[in-house]
Every structure is written in structure tokens, then in C-alpha cells.
Amino acid sequence: MSEVSRRLAISCRNVWQVYGANAHQQLKQALAEAGNDSAEAARLLRQRGLVPAVQDVTFDVMEGEVFVVMGLSGSGKSTLIRTISRLIEGTAGSILIDGEDILTSSKQRLIELRRNKLGMVFQHFGLFPHMTIADNVGFPLKMRGAGRADRRARALEVIELVGLAGREESYPRELSGGQRQRVGIARALAVNPDLWFLDEPYSALDPLIRRQLQDEFLKIQAGLQKTSVFITHDITEALKLADRIAIMRDGRVVQIGTPDEIIVNPVDDYVREFTRDVPKGRYAHVSSMMHLPDTLPNMPDDPKIGAEMTIDDALASCMSLYQPVPVWGNDGKMAGIVHPSQLASALQTERPA
Known part of the structure; x- marks a missing residue:
């Protein structure tokens, strides 16, 4: 999905979770005393015996x-x-x-x-031991009032999706930990x-x-x-x-x-x-270090480096070259240039002085 077509799904603004007596009022007072400085407000809360477990978190x-x-x-x-x-x-x-x-x-x-x-999956599987896998997966649909045939059909669909086809009539005790977690995922997906x-x-x-x-x-x-x-x-x-x-x-x-x-x-x-x-070379991509200069240098060689190549793969393509090379985007157009030395230096792990 392109970034342009995406819409906002979740928006968190200045979220706090404070544990302790009168947490809401205590937080309001601490923020006022701290001039809305969240770090100082958290310090004041801790000083007063409260626990600011989540502090002023904002993201989309x-x-x-x-x-x-x-x-x-x-x-x-x-x-x-x-x-x-x-x-x-x-x-x-x-x-x-x-x-x-x-x-x-x-x-x-x-x-x-x-x-x-909302679908939720947690570390502890929370499966019903007396229910078959199909019944466990279909349970959220039962809570929605879906009929047995519809629950069964949807349960079989998502059980196959998570790779457990053929285990529908098994019980949780008969599955491995990984298989039980797959059931948890299937149950979360059942309501789509x-x-x-x-x-x-x-x-x-x-x-x-x-x-x-x-x-x-x-x-x-x-x-x-x-x-x-x-x-x-x-x-x-x-x-x-x-x-x-x-x-x-x-x-x-x-x-x-x-x-x-x-x-x-x-x-x-x-x-x-x-x-x-x-291992940076395995996870970081060329796009994170390329640039597009106003004037393109002479680049006689083109090892066909893609913007989404990892550094390891890009280095393997141009390790014998000593000049900048073009980087190509998924649309087939040149996205920028990168010098092999940039890719090599990105793999250095020395911490700054």
C-alpha cells in the first residue's frame, strides 16, 4: 500500500498511565507545577510515591x-x-x-x-483446554452471535491460513507451544x-x-x-x-x-x-545512505544496485568498484547514487568518541 493512500488508524496524543492513589489529579497537579514539562512531572510523581509507567507518549x-x-x-x-x-x-x-x-x-x-x-494476541495463549482447536478459534464469533456453521467455516479458513489444517479436532494439550500460539493468532483473525x-x-x-x-x-x-x-x-x-x-x-x-x-x-x-x-549489513538498506547530487559524477560502471537492497547485497555487487554507482528505485528510475565506501563504512560498529 502506498504512503499516499494510507489513512490514520491509531493516533495517540500525550498518553499517560500512572499507578497510585488519585493518579489523575496527582498528574494534573504535577504537570501544573512542572510547567507541563513531562520529565519533571514524572519526577514529582515518583517523589510522591506514584509510578508513571507511561509518560506523555505521542505517535500515529x-x-x-x-x-x-x-x-x-x-x-x-x-x-x-x-x-x-x-x-x-x-x-x-x-x-x-x-x-x-x-x-x-x-x-x-x-x-x-x-x-x-480489535484482535489481540498475548504471550500466554489463553486457550480453552476443553474446546477443540476449531471451537477455540470460533469462540469470538460465537460471542458475536454467529451460527455454528458460519463459525466452523470461518475457523477452518483461518486455521488453514496459520498452517494448522488437519488439526481442527485436536485439543490444546495435543499441540506444541508454537502450534498453540498459531491457534491464538487464528482466534484473533477469526473476526477479521x-x-x-x-x-x-x-x-x-x-x-x-x-x-x-x-x-x-x-x-x-x-x-x-x-x-x-x-x-x-x-x-x-x-x-x-x-x-x-x-x-x-x-x-x-x-x-x-x-x-x-x-x-x-x-x-x-x-x-x-x-x-x-x-549485523547492519543484513538489515540496513542502501536507501538509508544514498543521495541525489545536483551534478552526477562520471559512473562508467552500473552494478544494478536497488534502493531496497541490503548493504551486504549491495557490497557484493560493487565491492570491486572504486567510484559512485547509480541506485535504482522500484519504478525503474534512478533514485540516487552511492559510493561503495559508504556501504562499507556503514558496517563499522565503533562507537563515537
């Missing part, structure tokens, strides 16, 4: 985008997704889903949203939600199973183009899945950017530490 998610929120344990990422989905009540701010502020929605409206618009919230869905799984489910997620996303907010603490998972990444620290968002921007231009040492061991 576009339709069809995979927006990954990552950070260390205790950074506030899971609290944030629970606040956005209103599994917990936000203290302040606004959270608009398709223009509707769900922080002011009634309980009945929230039930409607969760039945018809517009928005998909995933809170560290693969973190309890073995690395090989995680990679397989990440590939499955990308395959499903390519076909369905769901708007997704995905929580993880794993930078390689974030880089693999995300259109954009928000990195959190101590309840605050410290950087939002594409995977290339996070890798190539970290805003501080905290973000830089996340990406320190990331």
Missing part, C-alpha cells in the same frame, strides 16, 4: 502498518499496548482509533470494538479485525519456532495488510517485522523511526546499545 499508526514497540523489561511497552487497547484505563491523553477516542468510550462500546474491530495488537506473542518460544512464526506473521501480513501494534524486547524481531519502530525507556518513547533509521541514526547511547550487535 497508519492503516496497514506494522508498528513495533520495543524496550527492556519495565520500559512500559506492555503497559502502553494495554492502555491503547483499554485493557487498563489510561490516566490522561487521547487515543483515537479511526477517529474515535476510546478513552471516553462506554463499556458497551468497548465490547463492540473488541468483538468487531481492522487492528491487531500483539504483546510479545513469541517470547516464550524456542528460537527456531520464533523465526518460523515471524515468517508466518509476515506472510499473513503481506496478504491481509492488517494494522498491527507489536510489542517485543528483541531488536532482531523488531527489525524483521516492523515498518516503524518505537523504542521506549522508563515509560517514555525515545525514538521512532524505520528500521534503517534506528540502525543508522540512533538518537542516543540507549538506542545505540540496542543495535550494537545487529
Whole structure:
């Protein structure tokens, strides 16, 4: 989907989640005393025994985008997704889903949203042990009042989508951890939600199973183009899945950017530490470092480098060349130029002095 055709799916503005007595009033008072300086207000709240788990968070998610929120344990990422989905009540701010502020929605409206618009997948599968896989997947449809035949047909459809065809009559105890997580994904997709919230869905799984489910997620996303907010603490998972990444620290968002921007231009040492061991050549793309000068230099050789090539692939194409080479966009037009030395220097991991 082109950026031009995308519309706003989620808009968060100045979202706070504060734990403690009279949190709303205490936050209002702290902000007033701090002159609306959120960092100072958070300090005052902590001083008074409250916990500002999410602090003044603002971001947008576009339709069809995979927006990954990552950070260390205790950074506030899971609290944030629970606040956005209103599994917990936000203290302040606004959270608009398709223009509707769900922080002011009634309980009945929230039930409607969760039945018809929101799909949720969590680290713990939450399957009903006495139900077959088909019945587990069809359960959200039952809550919507769908008939048994319709529930069965849709359940079989999404079970096949997640690669579990033939296991419809199995019970959760008969499946592996990875298979149970696939059931959780299928159940979230059964109602065909517009928005998909995933809170560290693969973190309890073995690395090989995680990679397989990440590939499955990308395959499903390519076909369905769901708007997704995905929580993880794993930078390689974030880089693999995300259109954009928000990195959190101590309840605050410290950087939002594409995977290339996070890798190539970290805003501080905290973000830089996340990406320190990331093989940049495998994840960063030529588009993040090319430029289009006013006057094109002499470029006698053209190794056919694409803007979306990884640095590793681009270097393999031009490692024997010693002059700038053109970079071609998906539309077949020249998007810019890049010098092989730029690609090589991007792989250097030395930290700045």
C-alpha cells in the first residue's frame, strides 16, 4: 500500500498511565507545577510515591502498518499496548482509533470494538483446554452471535491460513507451544479485525519456532495488510517485522523511526546499545545512505544496485568498484547514487568518541 493512500488508524496524543492513589489529579497537579514539562512531572510523581509507567507518549499508526514497540523489561511497552487497547484505563491523553477516542468510550462500546474491530494476541495463549482447536478459534464469533456453521467455516479458513489444517479436532494439550500460539493468532483473525495488537506473542518460544512464526506473521501480513501494534524486547524481531519502530525507556518513547533509521541514526547511547550487535549489513538498506547530487559524477560502471537492497547485497555487487554507482528505485528510475565506501563504512560498529 502506498504512503499516499494510507489513512490514520491509531493516533495517540500525550498518553499517560500512572499507578497510585488519585493518579489523575496527582498528574494534573504535577504537570501544573512542572510547567507541563513531562520529565519533571514524572519526577514529582515518583517523589510522591506514584509510578508513571507511561509518560506523555505521542505517535500515529497508519492503516496497514506494522508498528513495533520495543524496550527492556519495565520500559512500559506492555503497559502502553494495554492502555491503547483499554485493557487498563489510561490516566490522561487521547487515543483515537479511526477517529474515535476510546478513552471516553462506554463499556458497551468497548465490547463492540473488541468483538468487531480489535484482535489481540498475548504471550500466554489463553486457550480453552476443553474446546477443540476449531471451537477455540470460533469462540469470538460465537460471542458475536454467529451460527455454528458460519463459525466452523470461518475457523477452518483461518486455521488453514496459520498452517494448522488437519488439526481442527485436536485439543490444546495435543499441540506444541508454537502450534498453540498459531491457534491464538487464528482466534484473533477469526473476526477479521481492522487492528491487531500483539504483546510479545513469541517470547516464550524456542528460537527456531520464533523465526518460523515471524515468517508466518509476515506472510499473513503481506496478504491481509492488517494494522498491527507489536510489542517485543528483541531488536532482531523488531527489525524483521516492523515498518516503524518505537523504542521506549522508563515509560517514555525515545525514538521512532524505520528500521534503517534506528540502525543508522540512533538518537542516543540507549538506542545505540540496542543495535550494537545487529549485523547492519543484513538489515540496513542502501536507501538509508544514498543521495541525489545536483551534478552526477562520471559512473562508467552500473552494478544494478536497488534502493531496497541490503548493504551486504549491495557490497557484493560493487565491492570491486572504486567510484559512485547509480541506485535504482522500484519504478525503474534512478533514485540516487552511492559510493561503495559508504556501504562499507556503514558496517563499522565503533562507537563515537
